[in-house]
Amino acid sequence: MSEEIMNTKAVAKYLGIHEKQVYALIKSKRIPSTRVTGKWIFPKKLIDEWIESNAQKGLGQVREKSKRIEGALLASGSNDPILDMVHTYMKESYPEFYIFSANTGSTDGLKALNKGYTDIAWSHLLEPRTGEYNIPFLPTYLPDVQPVVVNLFYRDLGFIVASKNP
Known part of the structure; x- marks a missing residue:
């Protein structure tokens, strides 16, 4: 077949x-x-x-629900674990403010922002030739939007082992 x-x-x-x-x-x-x-x-x-259409409908339904809550924002994109800390901080510091987040992956988050399905796109896309994050991808994924980029985190990721451990 x-x-x-x-x-x-x-x-x-x-x-x-x-x-x-x-x-x-x-x-x-x-x-x-x-x-x-x-x-x-x-x-x-x-x-x-059909898959893409259903995914867009799902984001649209969440968008409509979030409109019912004044001050709510819809975010989509990366599911970086540190974003849970942002959500927790916002919930504790500003209980009247809501962020609804959909883990769609960085690329789809940017595409959703371009189409107006989301207010915020969480993104961590690396351009390997330059080592730069996110900015090189904006013309491709956000051709219809002039975004404001906020860098939340700079970090090195590593691991720790006990001394004398090869």
Whole structure:
């Protein structure tokens, strides 16, 4: 079978779900599919578009919910553990202020900011040739936005071992 056309087993594997769940999605008409000679087939391109569309709808729904809470912001992007410390600090210091965060990865966070789906994009993208973070990626991922960049952290990451440990 062509890599561009998938059967139910291939879609299940691609989505990381059980094949029975694929049939449930077909039955509820929630996944793009067609039947050819009794077999369900799925164009990979349509599945990819379906995934992206559902992800955008999810961010849109969170955005609508966050509008209901005055002073709430929606953030998406990196899931750097230190951001939990920022959330905790904000919650303790400013209990009336909310940040809802979706862990989408740095690149998708920037794309969501460009499309207006989010207020803040958490990002830590490294340009390996220059060693510079984030700035080189702004023209690519934020062509429609003039962002304000705030560098929250500079750090070296390492590890510690007991003395005389090779």
